[in-house]
Amino acid sequence: MSTFYEYFGAPGDQAAASAFAEGPDEAGFDMLRFKTIDPAVLLGQAVALLIREPVSRVTGHPRFVHLVTSPEAESTWIVTLPDELRDALADAPPARLAEISVPWSQAEEFYGHADPGHLADLLDELAALAGRARSHDHGLYCRMAL
Incomplete structure (x- = not known):
């Protein structure tokens, strides 16, 4: 089963x-979908490097991966991401995102199969989303669905 x-x-x-x-796209929100970049571990690692x-x-x-939906839900959750995380991504130049993608690609959660160039592209997309969210005074969230 994929998340x-x-x-x-x-x-x-x-x-x-x-x-x-x-889902966020059907609700009219600006969104990106990934199969591998979970907010709790991998995104946290990337932002720490950043x-x-x-x-x-x-x-x-306190707002890092804070649940905003019912804890009883079994296959879908929505969590918050702090504005500081949003702002760090939004302010990051592409060269810095490419730089951190190299050590980030070596995270054990990628099982040795991460391409730094691909991760840099994903970070660029997340940074653009974060910038758009900030420009509308919106917070950044993640919906996880099994």
Whole structure:
């Protein structure tokens, strides 16, 4: 069974939660879908590399992967990502994203199968999404669906 990660911008937690059933694109939110970049581990690692801080600083933020939908849901969840994470991505120059994609590609969760160039492209897409979310004063969210 595969998990899909849909990153999207929304004006607040309640609006983000409205994308629970149908998904962010059907709810009209700007979104990206990935099959491998989970918010809790891999995105946290990438942002830690980006801001040159320990992973614990990123993952210790109270809004890092904070659940906004029911904890009883068994196959779909929506979580928050802190505005600081959104802003770090939005402000990152493409050269810096390419630079961090090399050590990030060596994360054990990629099982040795990550291409730094592909990861740099994914980070560029996430950075653009983060920039668009910030320009609308929206937060960044992730919908995870099995």
